[in-house]
Amino acid sequence: MSNLERQLAERFGFPAFRIGQEDVIRNFLEGRDVLAVLPTGTGKSILYQFPKPYYSGAVVIVSPLVSLMMDQVEQLRLKGVKRVVALTSFQSVGERKNTLRNLHTFDYVFVSPEVMQTEQVKHALKSLHIGYFVFDEAHCLTQWGYDFRPDYLRAAEWIHKEFNKPLLALTATASPQARQDIKNLLKRPDMVEVVRSVDRPTIAVESIVVDSESSREKEIVQQITTLSGPGILYTQSRKKAVYYAAQLRKKGIRAAAYHGGMETMDRTLIQQQFSLGQLDWVCATNAFGMGIHKEDIRQVIHDHIPTSVSNYLQEIGRASRDGKQSFATLYYHPDDVSKSVYIATSDIPDEQDIQMFREMEIGEQKQRILDYWKTKLDDKHLVELFEGIRSTKQRDIYSLYNLLTSSRCIRSSLVEAFGESLSERPEICCSNCTNTLLAKQSLKLKDQSQIDNSKLDYSTRLAQLFP
Template sequence: MTNIERLLEQHFGYSTFRPGQKEVIEAVINKQDVIALLPTGMGKSLCYQLPGYILNKPILIISPLLSLMQDQVEQLKRFGEKRVVALNSFLQMTEKRNVLQHLQRYRFIFTSPEMLMNPHVQGAFSEIQFGLIVVDEAHCISQWGFDFRPDYLKITDWLDDTKRPPILALSATATEQVVKDMKNYLHMKEPFEYIHSVDRMNLHYDVVQLENTSEKMPWILEHVLKTSGPGIIYTQSRKKTAIYAEQLLVNGFRAAAYHAGMEAEDRQFIQQQFLTGHLEWICATNAFGMGVHKDDVRQIIHDHIPSTVANYMQEVGRAGRDGQEALSILLYAPNDEDMTKFIVTEDLPQQRHVEQFLAYTQQGERPTVMLDMNQISETGFRVLSYWMQNLTPEEVQQKLTAIRFSKVHQVDEMKELITSKKCIREQLLHYFGQTLKEKPAHCCNFCGLDVGVILKGRKQLEMKENIASWEGRLAALLPNL
């Protein structure tokens, strides 16, 4: 047994590495920048956790979501690690100040791209000798950086490239272009790349063609009544998450809605109930899922066309992490893509916003007045402000036009995936620049799929007769109280 394997067993209780872990960790220890693409459930977090005990310097992990940070912090604490902290909005001002004053005492420090933009945080971090900087879910640089969370494009700008530690970019999926964006915006130096196949042989794909959107609700209810969970139903609107959850509750399911408009504490509570098995189904927008480590999810159902193939791959990859059979179902009705295109472009700044921003600036007023007057959404202003600081107004117009075109094109790619009548698995691998070597039985509906073979029948749960009432719903969510 090598020294690195002894440390693995000592700190985490594992005797062997999963594919890719050892190669990535060895490259990190050798002070190389690394891009590691490992499928969901392959243990990406170990690739920075073990180096934390080898490098003997603080590890900075830049993470996209509060829930993901908290999950990783709790996981490390379960392994006995006490020198870990999440520097985020959950901390009170005094707590945040105390953490920044004593950074050197921590082995693992989690934070967000937005927190990194805080000058006080940057100042405190610049005084620390980090052993490694990790960008978790690094595909978000491309997925969110250009139009949703532009701070993702600046997360290493505060670093001195001549003195900085190695950078580790982790993700489950990334196209060749996304990998290029990682290298570019993270200022990586000839990174070592470990790219595992995105294929999951135990995951099967089904596309159900319906005549109109009104058929989706009854189809989902009938299907869920007959088949086994746990599962996630993804929909595009917050209102529909509640409608789906209510209908499932009425029909005897332990279910809950989840979306970004809910309070953070409520979202964490529902997520925990799902993880512990007290909820059978989550009805959610795409705000749910990243960093949720539940091994026995059997089904992912989409009632819409996801905005990109990459998003679809991320979402369906949350099923079957235990290696057992799992199913992804996408319901499609004619012109579904129009709604998705509207949603993905709705918050993008328009030409008039560029002109208004410029006018306020020239008049000596703060452009934030656009928000005060409800002339633009918060997301739209954040995107506009970023590009107006970096480009001329004419270049901003061109950039926004290019972003809009790219988003519409990505929806068209997703539509092609589900309507071409070609093997879905083969198309997915091709999208990520990989080649399919083997097809499992019941690969997808275009290759031949028997859902009954993949999914077991549902076990009936004992539910209260008044499940539709508030008391019944609360009892279903909190069976031990």
């Protein structure tokens, strides 16, 4: 047993490191900045807790979601870590002032990128003795469109300018290009990369074509009411999220809708209810998932083509954190790809938006994007930047669509998109592999006496198989 393993057992009660953890910790303790790309459920809190005794000062964790921060604060406190606090938009003026006044008493300080931009918080952090910084969900630095977070970039720039401290960046999924982008945006080009395979052998991947919107809705509701949960249903529109949740409740399923148009407190409540097992299904737009600390998600369903392979893997990766057999099912129609391209690119400013900025209403998202980039580039280079982003978005969506609809092994194609090769296929692999049909041998039928396999098509048979 190594010295690090002894510490892991003594301090955290774990007999061994999970995949990639020791490499991240060892490199960081040797004084290197580290970008860790490890599968969901690897135990990222260990990565920023373990080095704490080796560094004098507080650990500052930049986190993109209030619900994610609150969940991590709660988990730390449950493990006996009391000197932890989150600086969030939920705090009243009095609470914020009190926290900042006593900031030096905390070992772990979570802060959102937006809150970090306030002068009070900047002043308090500059006065704080900081050991190192952590960027959680670091892939958000590279996101564009509906989820663009200019304050995440501003936070990275400010930290680079004001502090010379070690930096740890964490994410579950990042392509080689995304990893390079993260290092460039953090101004740490020499960061050590610790990257583990994106493959999740216990998640069977399905891609099922439908002939109409009504048949898609029917099949999704049938699958959810036939199979065991918990699960997440991802859809592209707020209206659809509400619709699916209502349909499931009619069937007696404990379900709720989740989307960006809801109040922050309501979204946080739904995440807590889902995490605690008070809800079985959440019907959500892409905004849902990063704050979820839930081991037993059995299904992730998509009714659309996501915006990239990375986003798709992020979303399906929320299943099977406990290592038990789970399914990721995507229902698609050939028209979906053009719809996804439109949704993914509609908030990217065009030349007219750039010229009319400040003179006319261009939409909140475009306003946020231009508020940031107008301080960086002139109009000519902005047009070039946004055209490039638009082309990249379109290419990413078509790449994922082609991957999911080809006759090749979907799992192999997914890992190859990240420069990997699949060394071994699990018995229950994907809907293009014949061994997927062996699911019957390892998954318990809900009611085997009622299933006549000779009269059911593939998708219906598989929809009635589950542990």
